[in-house]
Amino acid sequence: MSVANAELEPWLRGTLTEVDAVSRAVLHALELAEEDVAKWCGGLSDEELNARPFGVAPVAFHLRHIARSLDRLLSYAEGTQLDATQKAALKTELDSGATREGVMAEFAAAMRTSAARVRAFAPEQLNVARGVGRAALPTTVGGLLVHCADHTQRHVGQAVTTAKVVAAMRDLA
Numbered sequence: 679m680s681v682a683n684a685e686l687e688p689w690l691r692g693t694l695t696e697v698d699a700v701s702r703a704v705l706h707a708l709e710l711a712e713e714d715v716a717k718w719c720g721g722l723s724d725e726e727l728n729a730r731p732f733g734v735a736p737v738a739f740h741l742r743h744i745a746r747s748l749d750r751l752l753s754y755a756e757g758t759q760l761d762a763t764q765k766a767a768l769k770t771e772l773d774s775g776a777t778r779e780g781v782m783a784e785f786a787a788a789m790r791t792s793a794a795r796v797r798a799f800a801p802e803q804l805n806v807a808r809g810v811g812r813a814a815l816p817t818t819v820g821g822l823l824v825h826c827a828d829h830t831q832r833h834v835g836q837a838v839t840t841a842k843v844v845a846a847m848r849d850l851a
Contacts (some may be wrong), residue, residue: 698801707827718838738776740837745788755822
């Protein structure tokens with residue numbers, strides 16, 4: 679049985695074959711994140727993006743956190759420490775009052791720049807040692823890239839679940 683390519687998850691579409699396997703997997707995870715966010719979160723209002731059903735973190739938090747954590751993780755992968763702007767942005771991820779337009783624009787921009795940054799790594803760099811945070815916790819470029827994928831997917835799952843709850847509450851009202 680033939681399935682249309684668009685119905686398959688990015689990793690099954692046979693794309694990005696020019697990219698090494700690790701980077702390809704990370705890029706596919708970022709593509710899936712974009713698709714899931716567009717499908718499940720794209721139609722939420724400002725109020726719904728900031729809603730905290732049952733006290734959980736709002737969709738806006740997860741989308742901002744994805745965007746900003748990718749920037750932080752990729753900075754570490756590139757061998758740099760966080761700058762003052764990144765540290766300040768970290769402290770505002772849970773701020774209320776986010777707009778749909780602002781959150782979606784930040785998320786989309788982060789996906790584009792993150793994909794470009796992932797593509798910039800050569801396969802030979804994957805085992806290069808890196809340190810995370812002030813304590814310089816040990817990892818590698820490859821470890822950071824894989825964490826970009828898994829961390830993004832974890833928060834997309836939480837955003838989608840929260841979006842579904844918010845939509846269900848709207849539909850019940």
